[in-house]
Amino acid sequence: MESPLWSATPSRCALDVEGVWKYYGDFPALREINLQVATGSTVALLGRNGAGKTTLLRILAGLSKPTQGKVSVKGADARQESTRRRIGVLGHGIALYDELSAIENLLLFARLYGVPQPVKRSDEMLERTGLDRVRDGLVREFSRGMRQRLAVARVFLHDPDLLLLDEPFTALDDRAIAVLHSMLAETHRRGGTVVMSTHQLREALELATHVVLIQRGQIAFAGERRQEMLDDVGWLYRTYGDN
Amino acid sequence: MREKIMYLLAAAGIGLVTWTLYKVWFVLPKEANVAAYQILYFHVPAAFTAFTGFFTALALSGFYLGTGNLRYDALAAGVVEVALAFASINLITGMIWARYAWGIWWTWDARLTSMLTCWLIYAGYLILRRAIDEPTQRARLSAFLAILGCVDVAFVYKSIEWFRTQHPSPVLSIRSGGGMGPGMEAPIYWNWLAMLCLGTVLVIIRMRQEEISRAIDSLRRLAHAY
Amino acid sequence: MTFLRQSLAIAAKDLRSEIRTKEALNASLAFAVVIFLLFSFAFDPANLNIDVNDYAGGLLWLAFAFAGALALNRSFARELQNDCLDALVASPAAPGVLFLGKALANFALLLAVEIVSLAVFSVLYDVRLRAQLGWIVLVMFLTTWAITVIGTAFSALTVNLRMRELMLPILTYPFLIPALLAAILLTADLFAGKPISAGNAIWLRVLVAFDVIFSLLSVVFIDIVLVG
Numbered sequence: 008m009e010s011p012l013w014s015a016t017p018s019r020c021a022l023d024v025e026g027v028w029k030y031y032g033d034f035p036a037l038r039e040i041n042l043q044v045a046t047g048s049t050v051a052l053l054g055r056n057g058a059g060k061t062t063l064l065r066i067l068a069g070l071s072k073p074t075q076g077k078v079s080v081k082g083a084d085a086r087q088e089s090t091r092r093r094i095g096v097l098g099h100g101i102a103l104y105d106e107l108s109a110i111e112n113l114l115l116f117a118r119l120y121g122v123p124q125p126v127k128r129s130d131e132m133l134e135r136t137g138l139d140r141v142r143d144g145l146v147r148e149f150s151r152g153m154r155q156r157l158a159v160a161r162v163f164l165h166d167p168d169l170l171l172l173d174e175p176f177t178a179l180d181d182r183a184i185a186v187l188h189s190m191l192a193e194t195h196r197r198g199g200t201v202v203m204s205t206h207q208l209r210e211a212l213e214l215a216t217h218v219v220l221i222q223r224g225q226i227a228f229a230g231e232r233r234q235e236m237l238d239d240v241g242w243l244y245r246t247y248g249d250n
Numbered sequence: 251m252r253e254k255i256m257y258l259l260a261a262a263g264i265g266l267v268t269w270t271l272y273k274v275w276f277v278l279p280k281e282a283n284v285a286a287y288q289i290l291y292f293h294v295p296a297a298f299t300a301f302t303g304f305f306t307a308l309a310l311s312g313f314y315l316g317t318g319n320l321r322y323d324a325l326a327a328g329v330v331e332v333a334l335a336f337a338s339i340n341l342i343t344g345m346i347w348a349r350y351a352w353g354i355w356w357t358w359d360a361r362l363t364s365m366l367t368c369w370l371i372y373a374g375y376l377i378l379r380r381a382i383d384e385p386t387q388r389a390r391l392s393a394f395l396a397i398l399g400c401v402d403v404a405f406v407y408k409s410i411e412w413f414r415t416q417h418p419s420p421v422l423s424i425r426s427g428g429g430m431g432p433g434m435e436a437p438i439y440w441n442w443l444a445m446l447c448l449g450t451v452l453v454i455i456r457m458r459q460e461e462i463s464r465a466i467d468s469l470r471r472l473a474h475a476y
Numbered sequence: 477m478t479f480l481r482q483s484l485a486i487a488a489k490d491l492r493s494e495i496r497t498k499e500a501l502n503a504s505l506a507f508a509v510v511i512f513l514l515f516s517f518a519f520d521p522a523n524l525n526i527d528v529n530d531y532a533g534g535l536l537w538l539a540f541a542f543a544g545a546l547a548l549n550r551s552f553a554r555e556l557q558n559d560c561l562d563a564l565v566a567s568p569a570a571p572g573v574l575f576l577g578k579a580l581a582n583f584a585l586l587l588a589v590e591i592v593s594l595a596v597f598s599v600l601y602d603v604r605l606r607a608q609l610g611w612i613v614l615v616m617f618l619t620t621w622a623i624t625v626i627g628t629a630f631s632a633l634t635v636n637l638r639m640r641e642l643m644l645p646i647l648t649y650p651f652l653i654p655a656l657l658a659a660i661l662l663t664a665d666l667f668a669g670k671p672i673s674a675g676n677a678i679w680l681r682v683l684v685a686f687d688v689i690f691s692l693l694s695v696v697f698i699d700i701v702l703v704g
Contacts, residue, residue, distance in 0.1 A: 032320065032385030033468035034475075057475045068566045071704035074318060074386075086703070091568045100559025106493040118485040119567040121478070145496075161563075223475075315700065370650035377646060381637045387704065391633055394700050398629070398651070398693055405654035409682050413657055416675075 020081070021046040021169055021200035022067065027076030029062055029224075036062045038224045040076070044200060044217070046168075049191070051211040051232070052204040053243065054221035060204040061173055063221065067202065068096045068171050080169060092120055095167030097175055101158040105147040109138055109157055112146060113164055120165035132160040136186050155183040163190050170194060172203035176210050188214075208240040220247055256451050263447030270437040270444065278434060286350035289343050293422075295442035296340035297365060299449055301403070303333025304372065308400035311393035320464065321457075323389035326396060327379060328456035330372050332449045337369045344422060352420045359422045360414035364407045371399045371406075385464050479576075482569045486577025491584060493554065500547040500585065508543040508593040512600050515539075521601045532603050533664030537656050539593065541623060544586050545645050548627035551578050552635040561635070561702075571699035579628040579694075586620050608666040615662045618683040622655035625687065629694040632701045658682040 022044035029037040037059050044050055054060045065071040066078060069086050078085040080094065103112050110129055117125035133139045136156040146154060155178060162170070175187060191201060191214060205211040212218070212232060220228040220243055228247040235242045274291050307326045314322035344362045345355050356362070375395050382388035414421075494500055515535050521528055555561035564574055594616075598605050605612060627648055634643045658679035665676055672680060 030386060031468075031471060032464050034471040036475075065704065068562075069703070070562055070565055088568045088570065091566065094566070096563065096566045098559050098562050100557075100562070102560050102563030103558055104489065104493060104560060105557065106496045107489065111489075111492065115485055115489050116563070116567065119482055119564075119569045121568065367650055367653050374647045374650060378633070378637075378643065381634075381639055381643060387636075390700050390704075394633060394697055395647070397697060398626075398690065401689060401693060402651050402654070405682070405686060409654040409657050412678060412682075413661070416661075 020044065020079075021048075022202065023077075023079040023082075024063075024067075025077045025079075027063075027066065027073040027078060029059075029066060029071070030074040036224050037066075037073070040224075040226060042219065042226065042229060044202065046081075046200055047195070047198045048216045049195060049201040049214055050203070050217045050219055051208075051215035052202055052219050052221065053208065053211075054204075058221045059224040060221055062224075064171055064173050064202070064204055068094065068098075092165065093168050095162040095165070095170045097158065097162045097170075097172045099173060099178070101154050101178075102161065103146050103154060103157055106145065108143045108145055109133060109149075110142045112157065113161060116161050116164055122165045128164065132164050135190075136160045137182070152180040152182055155179050156186055159183060159187050159190065163194070168194075168197075168199040170199065170201045170203070172201065174205055174207075175203055176205060176207045208236075212236050212240070218243065220244070222248055252454060256454050259447040260451045263444045263451065266440055266444035266447065270441045273437050278437075286347060289347045289350075291437050291441055293340055293343040293347060294438050295445050296336045296343065297361070298442045299445040300333045300337040300340060300365070300368070302446065303329050303336065303449065304368065304400055304403055307333065307396050311396040314389055315393050320385060320389055321461075323385075323392065324457045324460035324464070325453065326392065327376075327460055328453040330375055330396070331456055332452045334369065334372050334376065335452070336445060336449065337365055337372070340365055341369065348420070348422055351422065354420075357420035357422060358414075359419060360411045362422060363414075364410045367406045367410070368403050371402060375399060383467070385467055479570070479573055482573045483577040483580060486564070486569070486574060487580035487584075490551075490554075490578060490581035494581070494585060500550050501589065504543040504547045504586075504589045505592055507546055508539045508589065509596055511539040511542060512593075512597055516600070528601050528603060529664060529668040532597075532601055532667050533660045533662070535601075536594070536597055536663060537619065537659045539597075540586075540590050540620070541649065541652065541656060543589060543593070544620075544623050544627060545648060547585050547589065548582055548624070548631050548648075549641055549644050551582055551628055551631040553631070553640060556635065565702050571702040572695040574702065575628060575632065575695055575698040578631075579624050579691075582628050583621055583624040586624060587616070590616055590620060603667050604669065605667075607669045608671055611672050612663065612666050615659055615666065615680075615683070618680070618687060619655055619659035621687050622683065622690070623652060625690050625694055626651050629690075629698065629701075632698060655683060655686045658686075 020043050022042070024040050024042040027037055027040040028035060040063065052060050052064070062071070066073050067085060069091055072086070080090045083090045085091075104115075107115070110126075110133065113129035113132060114125055117129055122128050130139065130142070133142055136159060138153060138157055138160065141149065141153065146157065149157070159179075162172075170191070176184060179187060194201060201214075203211060203214075215232050217230065218228065218232050218236060219226060228243065270291060274288050278288075307329045310322050310326035310329060314320070314326065341362065344359070344365070348357045348359070348362075349355050375392060378395055379388055379392055382391060512535070519526070519531055519535070552561065555564065565571065569577075594605070594612075597603065627644070630644055630647050630651075634640045634647070637643055662672065662676055662679050662683075666672070
């Protein structure tokens with residue numbers, strides 16, 4: 008499988024994955040993953056269920072350690088505290104506490120991420136996601152859409168320059184997706200990097216500058232987004248996948 | 251190669267046990283200060299072997315955490331199982347001896363109570379392993395428990411001993427009834443060596459089982475994946 | 477200092493959640509009182525021939541240990557809802573911070589339950605506390621921290637396992653035997669009005685050593701448990 012890596016000098020690399028293997032027992036969920044993501048790119052991480060997308064994202068997010076290999080974010084190890092401060096992670100769950108209010112949830116994460124002026128910043132984010140009126144409401148009482156928007160607020164709260172999103176469009180409603188789009192656009196404008204795994208090919212491909220296809224724990228394709236991908240969503244799988 | 255080692259150790263172990271049995275039964279005096287003291291020659295080495303096992307498991311867990319090699323985890327699991335078996339032997343022989351020496355099955359003797367507690371701690375280790383399907387997670391969590399468990403063993407042993415000096419109970423010991431004669435202590439250590447040999451054989455067998463089950467697990471994942 | 481600040485933020489979060497629902501507080505307290513009641517049928521405090529102080533220390537700490545497990549189980553389990561645990565581990569907070577924060581919250585919770593239970597206990601079993609109250613409080617602090625450290629560590633250990641509620645007690649109680657033993661012996665003496673002297677000071681040392689060693693081991697090694 009060819010995996011053309013776009014050229015990026017290490018210092019310009021937002022993400023550098025070197026020789027990463029992940030074993031569950033004797034089973035290799037990820038095999039020899041080599042990937043360099045240049046700063047400022049938006050990467051759509053594609054692949055079938057069980058291909059290894061979530062495993063890779065978890066390692067990038069620092070939730071899991073690779074069995075072999077190294078992951079560096081702007082040159083520093085992914086598990087270092089200073090590195091994690093610059094990473095925003097959105098997983099499948101909303102990662103919010105039902106018994107706390109919107110502002111209390113944001114303040115907790117603001118404190119953990121060392122956000123300067125936590126109250127001001129949290130209020131700012133609540134406003135941007137249209138939740139300022141329910142600032143003191145308990146998350147338990149929020150509608151699904153409100154919870155999702157608060158989750159988005161949490162992800163961008165500390166101004167991350169690397170975003171790791173695991174199937175972000177699956178759970179979000181229209182309003183939340185709109186908020187996410189605007190935040191992603193802003194991050195991209197400011198030179199931030201985004202890696203998102205997705206099944207919603209159309210939406211992701213429209214946003215992406217680069218595409219990575221994972222198959223059976225290995226990278227089947229890694230390169231710039233091409234017009235063929237937008238015209239025909241199945242093209243990538245047919246060309247590089249082995250169905 | 252492994253087979254040869256196993257047979258060698260098994261032979262050495264059986265040989266030693268036979269020899270000490272001969273010594274204990276035919277050479278040493280029939281009566282001593284405590285009734286049926288002969289059982290001591292299995293009771294005490296079993297405890298030594300169990301503790302050797304617990305400490306070895308600690309070291310193996312450390313090696314696993316350092317290298318990430320699951321072989322060490324398989325070894326640790328095997329060692330704990332075998333150590334637990336010897337702990338059981340210690341407890342059962344202790345109870346039999348208590349029945350002969352004191353007329354009751356359980357005397358709340360300090361060492362027996364401590365061994366029971368250690369038994370529970372390491373039985374917990376095995377129960378934990380049972381509850382985790384994924385091998386790498388199982389290895390990680392077991393290693394954590396093994397580290398804390400071994401440190402706790404020291405606490406358990408000492409604290410129960412001090413408890414019993416303040417609140418005495420019937421003691422299972424040959425030493426309390428007057429010392430042992432010369433040459434009487436040696437079979438304890440020979441038996442300990444024998445048990446270590448036999449224990450190692452069991453560990454090797456158990457380790458092979460563990461590795462096979464890990465291979466099966468990965469095949470199952472492969473079949474269901476991608 | 478970030479370590480402490482982040483731990484306190486997490487502790488505050490846990491306590492705030494708990495105070496709002498009061499689920500664990502009420503359940504633990506009720507459980508402790510039920511145990512006192514059940515034990516009264518086994519040991520009959522009305523029987524004047526038996527000195528209550530003979531078994532009061534043991535009874536108290538057994539009740540605290542059992543009631544405590546109820547609260548400790550929820551400690552990491554509550555993070556599973558909404559995938560909060562992942563968000564915490566992915567944050568800059570070190571795993572040791574997560575552990576310490578939760579341990580501090582659990583400690584406060586357990587202590588609150590114990591103080592109220594102790595009051596109820598002293599009434600039900602006619603135990604005099606005033607004579608050695610200071611020492612009693614010290615023993616409570618030390619032992620509760622021991623229960624908290626082991627309970628919180630094992631709560632993290634069992635959080636993703638099928639039989640979590642069953643596994644936590646099975647693992648925790650044997651581990652706690654040295655600390656509970658020390659607490660029981662000290663409390664028995666203190667209830668009888670005897671102060672801590674050379675004779676039983678060793679048990680205080682056991683508690684302190686247990687607390688220090690297992691706190692260190694847990695904080696240092698908890699990342700093995702929390703990071704996959």
